[in-house]
Amino acid sequence: MSERWKVKKRAGTLEARFEFDDYDVMRDFLDDVADVTEKLDHHPNISFSRSHVSIIIYSQDGGELSDLDHQLAHDIEECFNQMSHSS
Numbered sequence: 707m708s709e710r711w712k713v714k715k716r717a718g719t720l721e722a723r724f725e726f727d728d729y730d731v732m733r734d735f736l737d738d739v740a741d742v743t744e745k746l747d748h749h750p751n752i753s754f755s756r757s758h759v760s761i762i763i764y765s766q767d768g769g770e771l772s773d774l775d776h777q778l779a780h781d782i783e784e785c786f787n788q789m790s791h792s793s
Contacts, residue, residue, distance in 0.1 A: 711779050713771065720763040720771060720779045724786050731789055732759060738785040748778050 710722045726732035736752070736759060743749045750763040761782060763775050 707776065707779050708783055710783070715770075718765040718769065718771060720775055722761050722779070722782070724759045724761070726757055726759070729756060732757075735759065735785055735789050738789070739782055742781045742785060743778065746774065746778055746781065748774055750778065750782075 708722075710724070712721045713719075714721060724732075724735065726735070732754065736754065739752065739759075739761070748763075748766065750761050753760045763771075763778055765771050765775055
């Protein structure tokens with residue numbers, strides 16, 4: 707997991723912000739993230755604007771972050787890396 711992800715232990719979250727120069731690339735990233743979250747059946751809070759996407763992953767059990775939380779962050783990071791290399 708990259709340094710982009712910040713662990714907020716008190717809130718039980720992993721948080722990251724992804725920057726984009728191209729709105730269409732950002733939409734493709736959001737589609738890929740949606741596919742990943744469905745595959746893992748773990749759905750983070752996602753917000754976006756013209757140039758960035760913010761993602762907050764909450765522990766599903768309300769406690770400490772789990773392997774699933776970290777796996778989701780890793781998979782989302784992979785989506786971003788693939789977008790970065792293809793654009």
